[in-house]
Amino acid sequence: MMDKFPITVKKADEIYRFEVVDYVHHAKEQCQFEVYQNGQLVASFEPDNHHHLQVCANKGNLDETLLHMIADEIETYDW
Numbered sequence: 001m002m003d004k005f006p007i008t009v010k011k012a013d014e015i016y017r018f019e020v021v022d023y024v025h026h027a028k029e030q031c032q033f034e035v036y037q038n039g040q041l042v043a044s045f046e047p048d049n050h051h052h053l054q055v056c057a058n059k060g061n062l063d064e065t066l067l068h069m070i071a072d073e074i075e076t077y078d079w
Contacts, residue, residue, distance in 0.1 A: 007073045011066055018042070020074055031056035033074055045071055 003022045008015060021034045031044035033053065042060025045053040053071040062070075 005077065007070065009066065009069045009073055011069060016066065018070065022077075035070055035074075043067060043070060045074065051075075 003024060005020050005022070007018050007020055009018070010016075016037070019036045021036070023030060023032050023034075031046045033045040034041055035043040035045070037060065040060065043058050043062055044056040046056045048054050053075060055067055055071070058067060
């Protein structure tokens with residue numbers, strides 16, 4: 001089972017739009033959250049023991065600040 005939801009992140013004067021796929025019942029071999037931009041997988045995240053998201057993969061070579069902003073936005077959803 002998976003859920004999809006859009007997120008928007010503003011960094012400096014740029015607005016970034018992403019689609020997040022939440023694999024609600026994910027297996028340990030797969031990260032729980034995958035982030036897509038224009039249909040391309042750019043990053044994935046996994047919650048740690050304290051439910052803070054950690055980067056699993058940065059396939060889009062996004063900068064660290066943007067990755068943290070994406071994680072913060074995902075954490076605002078009730079998962």
